[in-house]
Amino acid sequence: xxxxxxQSALIKRKTxxxxxxxxxxxxxxVVLLLALSLIALTLGLGYFLYLGxxxxxxxxxxxxxxxxxxxxxxxxxxxxxxxxxxGTLITSLAALVLSVPVALAAAIFTAxxxxxxxxxxxxxxxxxMAAVPSVVYGIWGIxxxxxxxxxxxxxxxxxxxxxxxxxxxxxxxxxxxYGLFTGIVVLSSMIIPFTAALSRDxxxxxxxxxxxxxxxxxxxxxxxxxxxxxxxxxxxxxxxAMLALGRALGETMAIAMVIGNGNILPYTLxxxxxxxxxxxALELKEAVEDLHYSAIIGVGFFLFLIAFIVNATASYxxxxxxxxxxxx
Amino acid sequence: MKxxxxxxxxxxxxxxxxxxxxxxxxxxxxxxxxxSKYFDEYLKVTNGQVRVNYQSIGSGGGQRQLIxxxxxxxxxxxxxxxxxxxxxxxxxxxxxxxxxxxxxAVVPTYNLPGVTQRLNFTGEVLADIFLGNIKTWNxxxxxxxxxxxxxPALPITVVHRxxxxxxxxxxxxxxxxxxxxxxQKVGRGNSVNWLAPNKVGGRGNEGVAGVVRxxxxxxxxxxxxxxxxxxxxYGAVQNKAGRxxxxxxxxxxxxxxxxxxxxxxxxxxxxxxxxxxxxxSFSYILTYEQLDKNKxxxxxAEARAFVQMLKWVVTEGQKFNEPLTYARLTEVAQARALxxxxxxxxxxxxxxxxxxxx
Numbered sequence: 001x002x003x004x005x006x007q008s009a010l011i012k013r014k015t016x017x018x019x020x021x022x023x024x025x026x027x028x029x030v031v032l033l034l035a036l037s038l039i040a041l042t043l044g045l046g047y048f049l050y051l052g053x054x055x056x057x058x059x060x061x062x063x064x065x066x067x068x069x070x071x072x073x074x075x076x077x078x079x080x081x082x083x084x085x086x087g088t089l090i091t092s093l094a095a096l097v098l099s100v101p102v103a104l105a106a107a108i109f110t111a112x113x114x115x116x117x118x119x120x121x122x123x124x125x126x127x128x129m130a131a132v133p134s135v136v137y138g139i140w141g142i143x144x145x146x147x148x149x150x151x152x153x154x155x156x157x158x159x160x161x162x163x164x165x166x167x168x169x170x171x172x173x174x175x176x177x178y179g180l181f182t183g184i185v186v187l188s189s190m191i192i193p194f195t196a197a198l199s200r201d202x203x204x205x206x207x208x209x210x211x212x213x214x215x216x217x218x219x220x221x222x223x224x225x226x227x228x229x230x231x232x233x234x235x236x237x238x239x240x241a242m243l244a245l246g247r248a249l250g251e252t253m254a255i256a257m258v259i260g261n262g263n264i265l266p267y268t269l270x271x272x273x274x275x276x277x278x279x280x281a282l283e284l285k286e287a288v289e290d291l292h293y294s295a296i297i298g299v300g301f302f303l304f305l306i307a308f309i310v311n312a313t314a315s316y317x318x319x320x321x322x323x324x325x326x327x328x
Numbered sequence: 329m330k331x332x333x334x335x336x337x338x339x340x341x342x343x344x345x346x347x348x349x350x351x352x353x354x355x356x357x358x359x360x361x362x363x364s365k366y367f368d369e370y371l372k373v374t375n376g377q378v379r380v381n382y383q384s385i386g387s388g389g390g391q392r393q394l395i396x397x398x399x400x401x402x403x404x405x406x407x408x409x410x411x412x413x414x415x416x417x418x419x420x421x422x423x424x425x426x427x428x429x430x431x432x433a434v435v436p437t438y439n440l441p442g443v444t445q446r447l448n449f450t451g452e453v454l455a456d457i458f459l460g461n462i463k464t465w466n467x468x469x470x471x472x473x474x475x476x477x478x479x480p481a482l483p484i485t486v487v488h489r490x491x492x493x494x495x496x497x498x499x500x501x502x503x504x505x506x507x508x509x510x511x512q513k514v515g516r517g518n519s520v521n522w523l524a525p526n527k528v529g530g531r532g533n534e535g536v537a538g539v540v541r542x543x544x545x546x547x548x549x550x551x552x553x554x555x556x557x558x559x560x561x562y563g564a565v566q567n568k569a570g571r572x573x574x575x576x577x578x579x580x581x582x583x584x585x586x587x588x589x590x591x592x593x594x595x596x597x598x599x600x601x602x603x604x605x606x607x608x609s610f611s612y613i614l615t616y617e618q619l620d621k622n623k624x625x626x627x628x629a630e631a632r633a634f635v636q637m638l639k640w641v642v643t644e645g646q647k648f649n650e651p652l653t654y655a656r657l658t659e660v661a662q663a664r665a666l667x668x669x670x671x672x673x674x675x676x677x678x679x680x681x682x683x684x685x686x
Contacts, residue, residue, distance in 0.1 A: 074517030261490030261529030285386035286492025286518040
């Protein structure tokens with residue numbers, strides 16, 4: 001009883017200025033400020049990374065620093081980051097190539113074929129994979145995956161090649177288990193959930209009318225998938241793959257633990273390689289020389305540039321994909 | 329209500345009597361276990377009056393933080409070099425001090441299936457292995473040092489630290505001294521440009537040990553404490569006197585039985601001491617000689633508490649080294665450390681002399 005009367009009193013009371021006029025403006029100002037601060041933050045980050053790295057970048061030259069292949073922090077203090085750039089690009093792109101088919105298959109299966117209970121289990125597990133910290137993937141890589149790959153794959157291939165195809169050995173490299181391929185496998189298992197989750201959502205967003213239309217025309221399940229669902233969902237699938245690529249570019253700990261951290265080009269399939277985030281994480285802590293310290297921050301700056309270029313390209317391609325698509 | 333008041337009053341009392349001085353240090357990860365033992369014990373010794381917070385962020389970080397004066401002291405596996413000493417003196421107006429407090433050693437760890445005897449190495453052979461000049465285990469250079477050992481024809485995989493580390497510094501410092509080729513091509517540092525073609529980098533002591541353990545034919549280098557605790561096979565190294573020495577607490581301590589320079593900045597690798605293990609090194613506490621020049625010190629009480637703590641670490645605190653498998657200072661090194669501490673002043677007052685003389 002009493003409650004009802006206070007409620008009506010509240011309704012009758014004249015609302016204060018803050019709710020009528022000022023509210024919108026304050027809200028707009030706050031939102032604008034926060035949005036602008038995001039831009040300032042990104043630009044500031046790039047600027048300060050450049051500033052921190054400028055000592056070495058100036059010494060080696062912008063392109064000299066990028067394309068140099070010697071990283072000698074002890075004797076000659078010569079810094080070139082090309083091996084790290086190549087390592088980052090190879091591992092990320094290869095991990096993407098390995099993970100997309102698996103992720104897409106999981107997404108299609110759970111969205112279209114699986115009974116609900118099974119889809120629930122798979123989806124839950126995929127989401128769980130995204131929540132596992134990367135250092136755990138690294139430990140799993142060191143103690144389980146690397147020894148397993150060495151025994152089951154690297155050594156047999158290596159021994160086979162050294163007997164039957166000696167020319168191949170040069171490209172295979174040291175089969176110790178800690179190297180480029182192990183890094184790629186760990187990385188691809190880490191990024192599967194990103195592509196899988198976004199693809200799943202995109203597939204389930206395909207309007208029922210579209211599918212039913214296709215079925216009504218006599219299309220088989222495969223034909224519906226190929227001609228209706230995948231073209232319709234490709235924007236979302238692509239966005240998921242790009243998110244995964246971004247994640248792969250920046251992945252540090254797991255990679256640093258299994259990739260063997262060698263910086264001598266050319267890289268071999270099984271032999272050690274290294275990536276930009278890994279060298280930052282590994283060497284920053286104990287970088288005593290100013291030039292070395294500055295070189296590591298310089299690596300951060302170039303990583304920032306690469307991530308920027310990749311993201312810009314991705315959103316450009318995404319827009320292209322969406323234009324031909326029916327907007328709703 | 330009354331109870332609450334009493335409780336608050338008690339809490340207030342407790343907090344004023346506890347942690348009267350709080351000191352902050354940062355630096356090397358290698359001596360972290362023994363440092364945290366020291367500081368735990370020191371809190372008890374002083375009845376909770378002096379609390380020391382130590383952040384193990386790495387030697388490079390420790391040096392940097394001290395130069396930036398954000399900590400009371402730094403800890404490093406290698407002392408400041410001449411350039412840094414000069415820079416600090418010029419920029420702050422006070423010289424820096426490098427006070428040794430513990431000794432560590434680095435050992436070659438390896439994985440050779442079927443070989444149970446401890447292998448012998450010389451500095452030249454180790455340098456050749458890590459340069460990639462010696463490629464297989466049955467190389468005559470290794471076989472000559474290990475008569476009677478049936479060395480397999482396995483290819484050698486060199487395992488190194490991929491993170492910057494004082495361990496790498498000590499190891500490469502030794503190789504630089506014993507091999508002209510190493511000195512010319514690689515040099516010494518916390519991270520270096522590894523040249524062996526057949527190599528793998530592992531992150532941290534555990535990373536190197538993990539790769540060595542999992543890879544037949546691998547050779548790496550680890551802190552001796554780590555190798556002992558994890559029961560990894562490691563070799564003996566020939567010292568300057570020509571003897572093959574297995575790293576253990578007495579032989580590491582013995583490495584410091586040499587003529588120490590006045591400022592204790594010395595590399596003990598390739599030591600002259602006849603019983604000394606040749607890949608040994610001091611760890612240092614880094615500080616300013618005139619504590620008032622370090623902005624981190626706010627009062628004389630803090631400065632006095634710090635100097636007392638230093639004196640305790642190099643004297644009574646030393647008994648905590650060996651249970652944690654760190655070698656203790658020799659008497660000569662301890663006397664040198666005390667002499668360095670007695671140089672410390674605060675606003676012109678010779679507090680170091682006062683406290684050490686007590």
